[in-house]
Amino acid sequence: METNNDDHDSNEQQAEIEYKYPMLSFEKQIFMDAFEKDALIIMAKGLHYNTILCNLLNVFIDPSNLVLVINSSEHEEKFLTDHFKLSTLPNLGTDREKAYLEGGVIIVSTRILVVDLLKNRLPISHITGVIVLRAHTVLESCQEAFALRLYRQQNKTGFIKAFSNSPISFTFGFHQVEKVMRALFLTELFLWPRFHGTVLKSLKIRQAPVEELHVPLSTNTCHIQTCLIDIMNYTVKQLKSINRTFDMQEITTENCLTKKFHKILQSQLDCVWHQLSTRTKEYIQDLKVLRSMLLNLIHDDSVGFYALVSKYRTPEYAKVNSGWILLDSAEQLFRLARGRVYNSKNEFDPESCPKWEVLGNLMTQEIPQEVKQKKNGSLKNTKILILCQDMKTCSQLNHYLTMGGHKYLFYNAFRKELTVNKVSKKYTSLTNTVPVEAEAKKEKGKKTKKDKETASKEDESEKTNELDNEEDDDFNLDDANKSNYVLTLTQVSKQSKNNKTLNEESIFEPISQLDSLDITQIESEKPLIYIQTFKENGNNFSLDRTLEFIRPEYIILYHTDVAAVRQIEVFECRKRHDEPTTKVYFIIHDKTVEEQAYLTTLRREKQAFELLIQTKCVMVVPSYQDGKTDEYFNLNVVEEDNVDTRKAGGQIQNKEKPLVIVDMREFRSDLPSLLHKNGINIEPVTIAIGDYILTPDICVERKSISDLIGSLNSGRLYTQCTQMCRNYSRPILLIEFDQNKPFNLQGHFVVSNDISGVDIQQKLQLLTIHFPRLKLVWSPSPYATAELFYELKQGRKNPNASEALALSGDNTAEDINYERYNIMVHDFVQKLPGVTSKNIARIMNKGISLDHLIILTKEQIAEIIENTKEADVLHSILHKNANPTDATKKDEKLYGKRKFSKLFVTKSK
Numbered sequence: 001m002e003t004n005n006d007d008h009d010s011n012e013q014q015a016e017i018e019y020k021y022p023m024l025s026f027e028k029q030i031f032m033d034a035f036e037k038d039a040l041i042i043m044a045k046g047l048h049y050n051t052i053l054c055n056l057l058n059v060f061i062d063p064s065n066l067v068l069v070i071n072s073s074e075h076e077e078k079f080l081t082d083h084f085k086l087s088t089l090p091n092l093g094t095d096r097e098k099a100y101l102e103g104g105v106i107i108v109s110t111r112i113l114v115v116d117l118l119k120n121r122l123p124i125s126h127i128t129g130v131i132v133l134r135a136h137t138v139l140e141s142c143q144e145a146f147a148l149r150l151y152r153q154q155n156k157t158g159f160i161k162a163f164s165n166s167p168i169s170f171t172f173g174f175h176q177v178e179k180v181m182r183a184l185f186l187t188e189l190f191l192w193p194r195f196h197g198t199v200l201k202s203l204k205i206r207q208a209p210v211e212e213l214h215v216p217l218s219t220n221t222c223h224i225q226t227c228l229i230d231i232m233n234y235t236v237k238q239l240k241s242i243n244r245t246f247d248m249q250e251i252t253t254e255n256c257l258t259k260k261f262h263k264i265l266q267s268q269l270d271c272v273w274h275q276l277s278t279r280t281k282e283y284i285q286d287l288k289v290l291r292s293m294l295l296n297l298i299h300d301d302s303v304g305f306y307a308l309v310s311k312y313r314t315p316e317y318a319k320v321n322s323g324w325i326l327l328d329s330a331e332q333l334f335r336l337a338r339g340r341v342y343n344s345k346n347e348f349d350p351e352s353c354p355k356w357e358v359l360g361n362l363m364t365q366e367i368p369q370e371v372k373q374k375k376n377g378s379l380k381n382t383k384i385l386i387l388c389q390d391m392k393t394c395s396q397l398n399h400y401l402t403m404g405g406h407k408y409l410f411y412n413a414f415r416k417e418l419t420v421n422k423v424s425k426k427y428t429s430l431t432n433t434v435p436v437e438a439e440a441k442k443e444k445g446k447k448t449k450k451d452k453e454t455a456s457k458e459d460e461s462e463k464t465n466e467l468d469n470e471e472d473d474d475f476n477l478d479d480a481n482k483s484n485y486v487l488t489l490t491q492v493s494k495q496s497k498n499n500k501t502l503n504e505e506s507i508f509e510p511i512s513q514l515d516s517l518d519i520t521q522i523e524s525e526k527p528l529i530y531i532q533t534f535k536e537n538g539n540n541f542s543l544d545r546t547l548e549f550i551r552p553e554y555i556i557l558y559h560t561d562v563a564a565v566r567q568i569e570v571f572e573c574r575k576r577h578d579e580p581t582t583k584v585y586f587i588i589h590d591k592t593v594e595e596q597a598y599l600t601t602l603r604r605e606k607q608a609f610e611l612l613i614q615t616k617c618v619m620v621v622p623s624y625q626d627g628k629t630d631e632y633f634n635l636n637v638v639e640e641d642n643v644d645t646r647k648a649g650g651q652i653q654n655k656e657k658p659l660v661i662v663d664m665r666e667f668r669s670d671l672p673s674l675l676h677k678n679g680i681n682i683e684p685v686t687i688a689i690g691d692y693i694l695t696p697d698i699c700v701e702r703k704s705i706s707d708l709i710g711s712l713n714s715g716r717l718y719t720q721c722t723q724m725c726r727n728y729s730r731p732i733l734l735i736e737f738d739q740n741k742p743f744n745l746q747g748h749f750v751v752s753n754d755i756s757g758v759d760i761q762q763k764l765q766l767l768t769i770h771f772p773r774l775k776l777v778w779s780p781s782p783y784a785t786a787e788l789f790y791e792l793k794q795g796r797k798n799p800n801a802s803e804a805l806a807l808s809g810d811n812t813a814e815d816i817n818y819e820r821y822n823i824m825v826h827d828f829v830q831k832l833p834g835v836t837s838k839n840i841a842r843i844m845n846k847g848i849s850l851d852h853l854i855i856l857t858k859e860q861i862a863e864i865i866e867n868t869k870e871a872d873v874l875h876s877i878l879h880k881n882a883n884p885t886d887a888t889k890k891d892e893k894l895y896g897k898r899k900f901s902k903l904f905v906t907k908s909k
Contacts, residue, residue: 021051021054021055021058022051022574023051023052023055024202024203024570024573024574025198025201025202026047026192026196026198026199026201026202027051027052027202029198030043030049030052030190030192031052031055031056033190034052034056034161034163034190035056035059037188038159038160038161038185038186038187038188038626039161039162039186039188039189039190040135040162040164040177040180040181040184040186040188040189040190041161041162041163041164041190041192042135042136042164042165042166042167042170042189042190042191042192042612043163043164043165043192044165044167044192044193044194044199044566044605044609045165045166045167045562045563045566045605046194046562046563046564046565046566046567046569046570047165047192047194047199047566047570048165048540048541048544048567048570049163049165050076050079050541050544052163053080053131053133053163054080054083054084056131056161057069057080057084057105057131058084060104060105060128060129061084061104061105062103062104063102063103063104064103065103065104065105065128066100066103066104066106066123066126066127066128067104067105067106067127067128067129067130067131068106068107068108068113068127068129068130068131069105069106069107069108069130069131069133070107070108070109070110070113070130070131070132070133070144070147071110071132071133071134071135071137071138071144072107072133072134073133073134073540075538075539075540075541075542076133076540076541077107079541080105080107081107084105086104086105086106086107087099089106089107089108089112093115093116093119093121096112096116096121097116097121097122100116100121100122100123101123110142110143110144110146110147111143111667111668113147114143114146114147114150114667114672114673114684115664115667115684117147117150117151118150118682118683118684119684124150124151124154124155125154125155127151127155127158128158128159129158129159129160129161130147130148130151130158130159130160130161131160131161131162131163132144132148132160132161132162132163132184133162133163134163134164134165134166135162135163135164135180135184136164136166136169136170136180137169138162138180138183138184139179139180139183140179140182140183140673140677141670141673141674141782141783142183142670142673143667143670143673144183145183145184145673146672146673146676146677148160148183148184148185149185149627149673149676149677150676152185152626152627152628153627153633156627156628156629157628160184160185160186162184162186165540167191167193167605167608167609167612168604168605168608170608170612171607171608171611171612175615175619177189177612177615177619178615178619178621181621181625182625185625185626185627185632186625186626187621187622187623187625187626189612189616191609191612191613191616193605193606193609194566194605195606195609202573203569203570203573205573206572206573206575206581207569207572208555208568208569208572208581208582208583208584209581209583209584210583210584210585210586211583211584211585211586212586212588213358213585213586213587213588214588214589214590215354215355215358215587215588215589215590216354216589216590216591217354217589217592218340218351218354220336220339220340220351221297221340221351223332223336224297224333224336224337224340225294225297225298225592225593227329227330227332227333227336228290228293228294228297228333229253229294229593230329231290231324231327231329231330231333232253232256232287232290232291232294233253234324234327234329235283235286235287235290235322235324236251236252236253236256236287238283238322239251239280239283239284239287242277242279242280243276243280246269246272246275246276248269251264251265251287254596254600256287256290256291261288261291265284265287269284270741273741279322282320282321282322283322285321286321286322286324289312289321290324292308293305293308293309293312294593295593296308298589298592298593298594299389299390299392299393299559300392300396301350301352301353301396301408301409301412302337302340302341302350302351302352302353302409303341303350303409303412303413303416303418304412304416305337305340306337306338306340306341306418307416307417307418309333309334309337310337312325313325313334341413341418343424345422346421346422347422347423347424348410348413348418348420348421348422348423348424349423349424350409350413352405352406352409353405354589355558355587355589356400356405358587359386359397359400359556359558359587360405362556362585363384363401363489363508363529367382367384367554368489368527371527371553379489379526379527380526380527381527382527382528382553382554383527383528383529383530383550383551383552383553383554384527384528384529384530384552384553384554384555384556385530385532385546385547385550385552385554385555385556386529386530386531386532386555386556386558387532387533387534387543387555387556387557387558387559387561387564388531388532388533388534388558388559389533389534389559389561390533391482391483391533393533393558393559394482394483394484394485394531394532394533395482395485396408397485397531397558398482398485398487398510398531401487401508401529401531402487402508402509402510483532483533483536483537483542484530484531484532484533484536484546485510485530485531485532486510486511486528486529486530486531487508487509487510487511487528487529487531488508488509488511488526488527488528488529489508489526489527489529508529511528530546530550530552532546534559534561534563534564540563543564543567544567544571547567547568547571548571551579552582553580553582553583554582554583554584554585555568555582555583555584555585556584556585556587557584557585557586557587558587559594560586560588560594560595560597560598562598562601562602562605568582568584656798657679657680657681658679658680658681658790658793658798659680659681659682659683659798659799660675660680660681660682660683660692660693660694660789660793660799661683661685661687661692661693661799661801661804662675662682662683662684662685662691662692663684663685663686663687663690663691663692664684664685664686665691666691666692666702667684669702669782670782671692671702671736671782671785671786672684674782674783674785674786675786675789675790677786678786678787678789678790679790680789680790680793683801685801685804685805686805687804687805687807688723688807689720689723689724689727689728689804689807690720690724690728690731692734692789693799693804694789694792694793694796694799695730695792695793695796695797695798695799696797696799696800696803697728697729697730698728698730698732698792698796699724699727699728699730699731699732700732700733700734700777700789701717701720701721701724701731701732701733701734702734702736702785703717703733703734703735703736704736704737704738705735705737705738708735708760709760712760712763712764712767717733717767718767718770721733721767721770721771721774722771724774725771725773725774726826727807729773730773730775731771731773731774731775732774732775732776732777733767733774733775733776733777734777734779734785735776735777735778735779736779736781736782736785737778737779737780737781738781739780739781739782739783764776772830772836825844825849825850826840826844828850829843829844829850829853832874832877832878833873833874833877834865834870834871834872834873834874834875834877835870835874836870839864839865839866839867839870842864842865842866843864843865846864847864853878854878854879856875857875858871858872858875861874861875
């Protein structure tokens with residue numbers, strides 16, 4: 001009877017979910033797949049899983065369930081927390097334990113979750129399930145895989161569901177999707193590309209009218225683009241010609257235009273960077289410079305591009321570049337860039353952006369006229385959304401619309417410190433104001449207390465200051481850190497009568513920033529223009545939130561973005577039937593690198609999904625990969641029981657499972673996860689000495705390359721090694737390299753920018769001399785370190801956590817008697833000749849003081865040390881006086897038949 005009621009309640013809840021969070025038909029299918037099966041769901045960019053996730057979490061929001069959401073980004077966590085009014089997880093472990101027992105949906109960081117699972121603060125058997133976001137970042141060595149492994153070992157019934165919006169990430173590496181699914185304990189894979197039949201059918205139900213505006217570049221801009229591509233082709237060819245032995249297949253001119261170019265460079269060259277010549281590194285750096293110039297050419301104005309190009313036509317840059325500035329194409333590039341700003345008469349006559357003119361026509365003519373026809377001549381309640389890719393362009397468009405094109409270019413020239421001696425005739429209306437203002441700004445920077453203006457100049461300055469104050473309300477060129485702006489459209493009738501353009505006069509006025517704006521009253525009186533980036537500070541949910549909040553009638557895509565186009569498609573399909581459609585204007589430069597980059601992004605995503613579809617058809621997934629049976633852990637992990645099934649003499653041997661004490665701060669690294677995967681139990685403890693305690697005698701301090709350099713420079717490593725050597729008989733300094741970078745200390749790129757490999761080697765040599773018992777272990781990756789630790793644990797006792805906690809930086813181990821006397825005495829005696837790591841304990845335990853050690857005879861010292869030779873060395877250093885004459889006898893050399901010392905003695909007599 002209770003089951004029927006639960007089913008009835010779940011049906012009502014399902015209906016409530018659809019009402020609160022409406023889904024399209026393809027989203028409902030994805031929801032059903034995710035609800036019924038444990039699977040990895042990979043969706044195309046722009047088809048976000050946020051609505052599906054909200055519906056899924058709403059099912060399990062009841063306190064009787066306990067659902068964990070891991071690997072969420074900062075923006076995803078904030079979105080879900082605000083949406084479901086979730087409370088943040090407490091910092092204290094006891095408080096977190098109470099929060100887990102309260103149930104519901106909990107968003108937790110993976111590092112905290114791993115520690116709580118190891119410390120049994122979390123009722124693992126009562127967990128309903130785990131939802132993993134951004135699944136493409138999960139690998140077998142990461143903390144997410146560690147947490148899922150701990151969860152699945154003790155919970156065989158709970159679910160695991162994973163989501164990802166990055167199909168391209170699954171194409172890097174060998175069998176990447178299989179590795180991710182294995183780390184997630186999943187056997188099902190669902191793929192949802194944009195060309196999926198259900199997606200196509202859903203998005204065709206209601207489509208927004210799209211008008212593509214192909215804007216041609218000016219003649220000079222086209223020639224500059226050709227010059228830059230020629231230089232990039234030359235650089236790529238030279239780069240490959242001098243590095244024929246290295247794999248540089250992905251380094252092409254086409255890939256240089258994509259957003260992933262820096263990641264491609266890193267994946268291709270990081271592991272061989274120390275082997276590359278200086279010329280090769282110059283070519284790589286020049287490719288980055290040329291790429292930035294090419295993107296700046298398309299997205300920035302002529303003044304900004306010329307200011308950027310001028311930075312690279314200097315003697316300083318000529319010394320560090322590969323020589324591309326000496327090419328004919330480079331010379332033509334510099335000449336054409338200047339030609340876009342100054343005319344043949346050397347007058348300031350900058351070229352306006354072609355997109356500005358198209359945008360101005362849309363804002364002042366086409367859209368207002370269309371709105372007036374629909375609303376009987378009224379522009380009220382009209383909202384226009386302009387989308388661009390970055391905050392710089394967002395600020396640029398705001399200044400263009402509020403100032404006008406000519407005035408903005410003129411002000412931008414003075415901000416970039418370009419020389420403006422003569423001005424073209426079309427700037428006649430500005431010549432009487434802007435040069436005076438610019439001169440005042442220059443004088444303001446040079447002005448001192450002694451140098452004051454005359455009375456006449458003061459009057460002129462007052463006029464200029466009035467102009468400054470008037471313009472400051474509308475324009476601040478340094479204010480380029482905002483991701484959204486709101487404007488109103490005014491003077492439309494006057495504009496059409498005078499037939500002016502935005503290049504001459506502004507007809508827009510700013511209101512305030514979108515975050516703190518109440519538009520209810522304003523939109524009923526005036527049309528509103530919103531300018532926003534595709535992603536506000538990297539937030540993928542920002543555009544969806546803006547579309548739902550504004551619900552614009554017109555959207556202008558100033559830049560191209562695949563995800564934004566699909567988000568607009570989904571938004572249009574979710575509208576009510578009685579709601580008017582949104583018209584979309586797509587502004588793009590025809591036959592340019594902008595169009596090529598957009599098409600390349602589409603092609604790469606399509607190829608990624610095709611590869612994943614092919615992989616899904618042929619990959620073999622074992623049934624035990626879900627971890628719900630013991631077969632998986634028997635094959636991949638050492639048995640959990642303390643009984644060894646191997647028989648010796650016909651009897652079963654009891655064997656203690658290896659244990660390693662790990663400092664809490666080390667859970668930021670991958671090593672604890674790999675240790676657990678190798679069958680070693682992990683006990684997280686906050687310890688003051690070392691990072692890993694393998695046995696009662698073995699303590700390990702792990703250092704990455706960057707951490708090693710910092711510790712050597714600050715002296716912190718000396719203190720850490722001192723504490724380890726005083727408390728453990730076998731201290732180890734583990735130097736761990738990045739598995740994706742070369743295993744050496746040479747080259748500034750691998751190590752750092754302020755220290756060389758030779759300096760590190762010298763400091764490490766001094767460290768080993770000062771601490772003879774300290775062992776240095778070099779590891780190329782966390783995988784190798786995990787194997788090493790497993791070998792060191794064989795046949796040795798497990799450490800005691802209470803003993804490790806009892807030690808601190810000021811205390812020492814209780815079983816070492818010499819530490820009860822004097823630490824400084826121990827360090828001094830340890831450096832004496834004849835004293836070794838084997839006899840230091842005997843000397844400190846049986847000796848009384850330094851005075852007592854000095855009065856002992858050679859036989860008494862031999863009795864303590866239990867070694868005659870070492871006793872002779874120690875006794876001689878304590879009792880024999882060293883003088884120059886004694887030292888010369890060791891280095892006597894013959895001169896002919898006589899010795900140097902004898903000749904010296906004879907002559908002196």
